[in-house]
Amino acid sequence: MRKIHRLLSSCRRGYFKYLYLCTLNHKIRKIRRKETIRVLFAVAESATWKNDSLYRAMLMHPGFTPLILVLPDEQKEESLKREGVDTCFDFFRNKGYTCSYPYENGKLINIRKALNPDIIFYQKPYTYYPESFLYRRNLSALFCYTNYAFHSLLADWANKNDFFQLVWQNYYENESGFTDLKRKYPEAASNIVVTGLPITDLFLNENHEDRWKKTDEKYKRIIWAPHFSISDGGCLNYSTFLSIAEEILDFVKTTSLPVQMAFKPHPLLKSQLYDYSSWGKEKTDWYYSEWEKQPNTQLEIGEYVDLFMTSDAMIHDCGSFTIEYHHTLKPVMYLINGKEHTGMMNSFAKEAYALHYKGADIQDIRHFIENIVLGGSDYLLEKRKAFFESYLVPPHQQSAAENMIQSILGTGHYAE
Structure with missing residues (x-):
């Protein structure tokens, strides 16, 4: 029975994946015609939140409504998992961002019914989140992806993933990383867009808060x-x-x-x-x-x-x-x-x-x-x-966030 169940599950995933890819171009045209695109950032850790400049740029852009949903991380010990959800939620609320809690009346919310996103940015491509929050259960949306770290690894576990085959746009920091990926994993390179990564925008910001304890200036x-x-x-x-x-x-x-x-x-x-x-x-x-x-x-x-x-x-x-x-x-x-x-x-x-x-x-x-x-x-x-x-340094003499927005809209240097 277990083998039959796994086979049926695999067939269902394959069928939904086929339908998703068949309707991809239609979805792209549809969202680009919308007056406002609803973009959901699904996040499990504040420490690896790397899309701040993109969120802020979308917040200021009339064509986008950015949202944030906190995800429980299933790989964490139980007490730390709930603590992580609360800490992450408070982190975004303290920033004044629109953030949704993953539970309602003790149950996980339904992403489509509660938030109805056009595009979802997942923080990581790995299946460390509750099943109902995974990409394969939310195929009504398009997926975009900014890696939680720079693309440094040419390993199967980091690049051979069903998620990367479903992603509409996967953003890379430079041509070098893209070229290496295309050489070793050509099947994963078709949806790559070289824009720079939003975390670079944060590093290049001229103003940075000093969070260090006050000690002797010579330290x-x-x-x-x-x-x-x-x-x-x-x-x-x-x-x-x-x-x-x-x-x-x-x-x-x-x-x-x-x-x-x-x-x-x-x-x-x-x-x-x-x-x-x-x-x-x-x-x-x-x-x-x-x-x-x-x-x-x-x-x-x-x-x-x-x-x-x-x-x-x-x-x-x-x-x-x-x-x-x-x-x-x-x-x-x-x-x-x-x-x-x-x-x-x-x-x-x-x-x-x-x-x-x-x-x-x-x-x-x-x-x-x-x-x-x-x-x-x-x-x-x-x-x-x-x-x-x-x-x-991001390409085209503009921020990574600006490059990504142009890529989603199909304008500027990324006009199609």
Whole structure:
């Protein structure tokens, strides 16, 4: 019976996918004729919300009505899942954005009936959300996609996905990433539009809020951003957290160097540590709270563009930050856990990785801080500047958000 059920489910998905693709051109013509296009941003984490400039641009444009729906993230531990929904909802409401809560009377809302979007932007293409919120249950809308990170990986799990075959427009940051994708995954490249990514608009904004604790002006501000992949057997395995966590906290507590540090963990790290045998909830909560208590430390779990742009350096082991931090032009160290991280990368991500100082332990971190950050021996600076100009600036001398709006409407540089 289970095999029959899976076969029927597969057939139904294939049938709906066929109908969706057959009516795609009709839907495109229909929404472009509308006076106002309703665009829904489906979001599960404020920390990986990357479409702020696009949302704001649509809010100011007479042809769009942007909306936000918070999604429960099914990969999180149960208590953290509901906490994440509430935190994300409050985040958008505090911004004054139109945001919908995913539950009504204890039940999940119906996207089509409650919000009736013409276009849906999903934050991630993976199936980490309740079934009724997934793209295959909302085929009455068109799908557009901005990756939650820069397109750095040429791996099957990151590019072979049914969602990418249904997306009307999938936005890329530059021609280099698009060319590499087209060479290895031609079937996933037909709906790519090179516009730049909205997060670059935020980095290029001239005004950034200073969210750092007030200390001596001579202190250098350093971010430590560990990845969540602490468990063996995953597809990433970037994390160095377990080997460095206690030493780096002890270092920042006791150092006489003029530095302050922000702990910027991946949003999934806490849930992973709750389930990890040698950590658990009590130790994890204590560890996070220690970063809030010290006079020269702080915990950062939300948006990070302002944090990055007002920092002096970063230490990390995260794939997306390998590229994103280069918007700041500041020195950055990548912590290596003994595994090769460039094998899955595309060409421009490999260039970004090469512009990192490398380290593996607390001695390497201390050397980076003393010599590169405090000592000013930043010999990679000019190469980072060239990388920024070549790969991170949006095309057509306008913002990524403007490029994306023109692409949706079929106007300007994207007229069809």
